[in-house]
Amino acid sequence: MSRRQLRYQERHVDEEEDEIEVGSNKEMSAIPPVSKHTLPANDELRLFQQSFKYLFDSPSLETFIQTVKGDLFNRDYIKAFGDDDRRMAYCVRWTPSRSLAYGSLFASLAEVRTVITSENSNILVIGGGACGELVALGSIYTQHQSLKALNETPDSINIKLVDIADWTKIVGKIVSEVKKNWTYQSPDAFNVDFMNGDVLSLEPSLLGLSSVDLITTMFTTNELFAEDRAKSLRFFQSLNKECHSGCLLLITESAGSYSHIEVGKKKFPIQFLIDTILLGKDQKSGDWDLIKQSESCWYRCDKSFDYPLKLENMRFFFRLYRKK
Numbered sequence: 001m002s003r004r005q006l007r008y009q010e011r012h013v014d015e016e017e018d019e020i021e022v023g024s025n026k027e028m029s030a031i032p033p034v035s036k037h038t039l040p041a042n043d044e045l046r047l048f049q050q051s052f053k054y055l056f057d058s059p060s061l062e063t064f065i066q067t068v069k070g071d072l073f074n075r076d077y078i079k080a081f082g083d084d085d086r087r088m089a090y091c092v093r094w095t096p097s098r099s100l101a102y103g104s105l106f107a108s109l110a111e112v113r114t115v116i117t118s119e120n121s122n123i124l125v126i127g128g129g130a131c132g133e134l135v136a137l138g139s140i141y142t143q144h145q146s147l148k149a150l151n152e153t154p155d156s157i158n159i160k161l162v163d164i165a166d167w168t169k170i171v172g173k174i175v176s177e178v179k180k181n182w183t184y185q186s187p188d189a190f191n192v193d194f195m196n197g198d199v200l201s202l203e204p205s206l207l208g209l210s211s212v213d214l215i216t217t218m219f220t221t222n223e224l225f226a227e228d229r230a231k232s233l234r235f236f237q238s239l240n241k242e243c244h245s246g247c248l249l250l251i252t253e254s255a256g257s258y259s260h261i262e263v264g265k266k267k268f269p270i271q272f273l274i275d276t277i278l279l280g281k282d283q284k285s286g287d288w289d290l291i292k293q294s295e296s297c298w299y300r301c302d303k304s305f306d307y308p309l310k311l312e313n314m315r316f317f318f319r320l321y322r323k324k
């Protein structure tokens with residue numbers, strides 16, 4: 001698609017939002033602010049307010065937010081997520097809009113939605129400690145369960161969040177609110193396991209790669225490559241060997257932000273290297289198929305969203321792969 005077409009699409013994105021065909025192969029340029037497959041957006045936003053009630057009442061909240069903002073601006077992610085005050089400030093300020101965007105994206109991708117709403121599915125969220133993906137998954141899962149007949153057995157879902165920063169406390173707060181407010185009829189069916197560790201160094205068996213149905217790396221791939229290129233390449237190679245047929249892998253980054261890495265004397269975008277590992281050099285003989293993608297997809301918050309802090313619109317790149 002030419003730049004002009006892209007600009008045209010972005011300008012006309014609002015008119016197109018309702019036209020996205022869920023499950024179509026058309027490149028998605030926008031996802032809707034709300035989806036019938038998720039809980040209402042304000043329920044998600046309320047969950048964050050309930051989980052961190054005392055923080056919203058604290059006069060220090062703005063200071064914590066400004067500190068994290070500075071760290072993020074300097075791309076010092078280790079510092080930005082370095083202590084509980086910073087992590088909580090990140091979670092109340094930036095996670096809510098991300099969880100809404102991820103809910104809309106997961107719901108718009110029929111294959112991903114099917115995994116979330118299937119019995120006993122296993123989902124691995126890489127770099128997921130901040131809980132954006134968790135709340136989005138919980139929202140789709142709960143909405144689906146609520147449409148089932150009362151006498152039907154609830155489906156179980158198993159979500160493993162792995163993160164190099166210790167988000168234990170934050171995950172604990174969110175999970176307890178989800179169980180109290182959303183999955184209270186069958187709290188034991190909503191299983192969340194937070195693993196504090198470096199995904200690039202953990203054994204595949206600890207990550208449960210052989211039984212996982214969906215892996216997400218949302219806004220985390222660039223960071224992995226910045227930390228250790230060789231280990232990151234090995235990690236993506238390990239998915240070829242370890243994952244079962246049908247497993248999905250969803251990668252997102254800010255649109256146009258993919259870092260480049262040097263191989264010999266040439267520089268390649270990370271996305272190109274990941275494609276070569278997963279799809280093969282000819283883009284088709286590898287272990288995975290690329291089933292959905294967008295170079296630039298918008299998520300825009302709706303005016304009806306009610307939250308005391310700023311909610312961000314997002315423009316991102318995504319790629320969804322399926323293991324052959």
Ligand SMILES: C[S@@+](CC[C@H](N)C(=O)[O-])C[C@H]1O[C@@H](n2cnc3c(N)ncnc32)[C@H](O)[C@@H]1O
Nearest residue numbers: 098127132162163164165198199218219220223
């Ligand atoms: C930019 S944040 C994105 C957070 C979340 N996925 C989202 O989209 O809102 C990147 C996350 O990846 C985590 N991370 C960075 N390197 C990691 C590694 N080697 N192993 C596991 N997690 C890592 C960070 O601690 C952070 O929580």
